[in-house]
Amino acid sequence: MGLLSLGTPLPWEEAKKFADHVRFNGITQFMNTWDRVKDRYGDELLWGDEVEYMVVELDHERKSAVLSLCQTDVLAKLTPLTDHIDAATDDSIAAPTFHPEYGRFMLESTPGRPYTGSLRDLLSVEGNMRFRRNLARKNMDRNQIPVTFTSFPRLGVPGRFTKPYYDPADAVSSHSLFLPEQITNPHARFPTLTANIRKRRGSKVAINLPIFVDTRTPRPFVDPTIPWQRNIYPEDPEAKNGAALTDHIYMDAMGFGMGCCCLQLTFQGCSIEESRRLYDAFIPLGPIMLALTAASPLWRGYIADVDCRWNVIAGSVDDRTEEERGLKPLKENKKQIPKSRYDSVDWYLSETWMNRPEYNDNPFPIDEPIYDRLRNHGIDDLLSKHVAHLFIRDPIVIFAELLDQDNNSSTDHFENIQSTNWQTMRFKPPPANSPIGWRVEFRSMEVQMTDFENAAFAVFIVLLSRAILLFNLNTYIPISKVDENMRRAQQRDAVRQCSFYFRKDVFPPPSRQNSGAASPNGSIEGHHSSRGSPSGSGSCTPSGGKPRSMTNCYPLPPLPDEGPPRGAVEDEYEEYTMDQIINGRGAAFPGLLGLVEDYLSTLDLDETEQRKISSYLNLVRRRANGTLKTPATWIREFVRAHPAYKSDSVVSEEINYDLMVAVDEIERGVRRAPDLLPEDYTGGQQDQGTL
Ligand code: ADP
Numbered sequence: 001m002g003l004l005s006l007g008t009p010l011p012w013e014e015a016k017k018f019a020d021h022v023r024f025n026g027i028t029q030f031m032n033t034w035d036r037v038k039d040r041y042g043d044e045l046l047w048g049d050e051v052e053y054m055v056v057e058l059d060h061e062r063k064s065a066v067l068s069l070c071q072t073d074v075l076a077k078l079t080p081l082t083d084h085i086d087a088a089t090d091d092s093i094a095a096p097t098f099h100p101e102y103g104r105f106m107l108e109s110t111p112g113r114p115y116t117g118s119l120r121d122l123l124s125v126e127g128n129m130r131f132r133r134n135l136a137r138k139n140m141d142r143n144q145i146p147v148t149f150t151s152f153p154r155l156g157v158p159g160r161f162t163k164p165y166y167d168p169a170d171a172v173s174s175h176s177l178f179l180p181e182q183i184t185n186p187h188a189r190f191p192t193l194t195a196n197i198r199k200r201r202g203s204k205v206a207i208n209l210p211i212f213v214d215t216r217t218p219r220p221f222v223d224p225t226i227p228w229q230r231n232i233y234p235e236d237p238e239a240k241n242g243a244a245l246t247d248h249i250y251m252d253a254m255g256f257g258m259g260c261c262c263l264q265l266t267f268q269g270c271s272i273e274e275s276r277r278l279y280d281a282f283i284p285l286g287p288i289m290l291a292l293t294a295a296s297p298l299w300r301g302y303i304a305d306v307d308c309r310w311n312v313i314a315g316s317v318d319d320r321t322e323e324e325r326g327l328k329p330l331k332e333n334k335k336q337i338p339k340s341r342y343d344s345v346d347w348y349l350s351e352t353w354m355n356r357p358e359y360n361d362n363p364f365p366i367d368e369p370i371y372d373r374l375r376n377h378g379i380d381d382l383l384s385k386h387v388a389h390l391f392i393r394d395p396i397v398i399f400a401e402l403l404d405q406d407n408n409s410s411t412d413h414f415e416n417i418q419s420t421n422w423q424t425m426r427f428k429p430p431p432a433n434s435p436i437g438w439r440v441e442f443r444s445m446e447v448q449m450t451d452f453e454n455a456a457f458a459v460f461i462v463l464l465s466r467a468i469l470l471f472n473l474n475t476y477i478p479i480s481k482v483d484e485n486m487r488r489a490q491q492r493d494a495v496r497q498c499s500f501y502f503r504k505d506v507f508p509p510p511s512r513q514n515s516g517a518a519s520p521n522g523s524i525e526g527h528h529s530s531r532g533s534p535s536g537s538g539s540c541t542p543s544g545g546k547p548r549s550m551t552n553c554y555p556l557p558p559l560p561d562e563g564p565p566r567g568a569v570e571d572e573y574e575e576y577t578m579d580q581i582i583n584g585r586g587a588a589f590p591g592l593l594g595l596v597e598d599y600l601s602t603l604d605l606d607e608t609e610q611r612k613i614s615s616y617l618n619l620v621r622r623r624a625n626g627t628l629k630t631p632a633t634w635i636r637e638f639v640r641a642h643p644a645y646k647s648d649s650v651v652s653e654e655i656n657y658d659l660m661v662a663v664d665e666i667e668r669g670v671r672r673a674p675d676l677l678p679e680d681y682t683g684g685q686q687d688q689g690t691l
């Protein structure tokens, strides 16, 4: 979540009066940022991960695993410790940072400072993640464990699923039938977000996941655990009046989505152009990586027929009114809005010739007056539309103390809207008064149960980002097809069962500028004759040798000789299997891994480094070709194979306990899971991690 401001949050009835004020000043702040940093150039590659944890408390006697609402206590212990590490070590060592998250059972950690492009940093990611996890673990009680698990299987079941126990009857912010008030971080921002989303929408959020129908699942499935007749809050009858669907798992609160954990990566571009280019190139990869990291098949005590969190979070903060959702004619509201404020990206942003206008083919409401202001300020059409689209949303949380800001030194109003547009990718402008440059955040991945896996996906994406820039790769497909991929990515076992739209030719056409330039290595020829040539400058390059560092500042894709392609967009893409996208398809496409390996061969890696990176890429390869299971498949099979499972789609307290114990043991390396992880996985017990 964004920066936590302190102050007095306005209730929705008050906040909505200031929506235009926040938007107007937010745009002024963005234009000031633009004036300040639009020409900024030469920022080095800096990047970092965010890993989210849930604190699970195990009771071995009762065989129960519940969420421990100990966020405040754990953070209170961790903060002085990390301060101490910083003070006690020289400047080269920065202690990791721990942040609170939406759930009072959640933590987020990031490296103490962003990684650079150096190979040393790249290879330190897993150790850094381990160090963070172990530091968190050491500052929890003996029976508490930090688990990187995307959705807690029994969040919202009747009875005990938190410690301490609270009754959902007191859920004054969400009015949920299932989640108590105390599930939410007590900081004023979070209960206010929860309540104001409900109030703006005019009802509780309503999420329905199809239930996984097993041999003894009652049909039709009418959930006996929903308190259908409760009558405490005005929204209580919504469930029986149609919000809760038959044959589905129904959820009614922000906590079901924002209580999920994920893995995010942020990259600094060399310039605004490079960041826009990377943002676009990442967009089609969002659903691919979601499917590949799928890790959340269990919800509110049931097995779902989907594998991913995405639609749950999207639904959990969907503050659109009935008019905006197209259920009623427009009267109070100005326009229909096709998606929740948490959803996939709708708009490619780059001004490179590769970004054909036809690709932006989704319905795309914008705030026209804001668009006009941005255009009049000299900001180009694509970026103006991007911002004017984000700004169709209302600010949900406004602090009275922060209404009046100095628009030259603050970007708080801008960030208010920006940071509550939770999309698959985020384009992050530089904050005011900060050395930070233009960044792109990759946000679709589900968190993996081990730091080995989280590091593997982080390393894969950072290397892929360099391959994209070095080889001038073109990944564009129409954005409506990216959305179709988002839909498919969440389906059960999508990696093996689904195909995905993908661009047929990712290589740039031959260009005047680059013709005759050397290829990065001999292996290129075998794949494609016209692959673009690298032109990235290698920092730390020993004269004549390969660099020991990944770089920024690649030239933008040069125009091809023949001018931009003019063929039909429909001919540019087709359906690929996950195996083909990652591992290649024939001579024309080496797969994303092939591209990563071509990029790697431009670096000066020693044998140990090579081996370590290979172990990460091997995980990605095997997840994609199905020789290793996704976490979602592994979790689903664990439940179905459990002796206490009654083939009725129910995840009982005992099954959940055994699952959490297994996850912890796998992470520490004391239990093998050879269908999930490579044989040589040793786990976090042997390796405590390093900074
Ligand atoms: P948010 O929650 O808003 O996405 P966080 O502060 O939690 O942001 O995480 C941001 C990530 O970006 C961290 O991994 C951090 O190391 C990394 N980071 C910090 N500064 C930069 C930078 N200049 N360029 C790229 N990444 C950065």
Ligand code: MG
Pocket (backbone or CB within 6 Å): 001, 050, 052, 101, 108
């Ligand atoms: Mg987070």
Ligand code: MG
Pocket (backbone or CB within 6 Å): 001, 050, 099, 108
């Ligand atoms: Mg964060």
Ligand code: MG
Pocket (backbone or CB within 6 Å): 001, 002, 003
């Ligand atoms: Mg944050």
Ligand code: MG
Pocket (backbone or CB within 6 Å): 085, 086, 087, 088, 089, 090, 091, 092, 093, 094, 095
């Ligand atoms: Mg230090």
Ligand code: MG
Pocket (backbone or CB within 6 Å): 001, 050, 264, 441
């Ligand atoms: Mg983030």
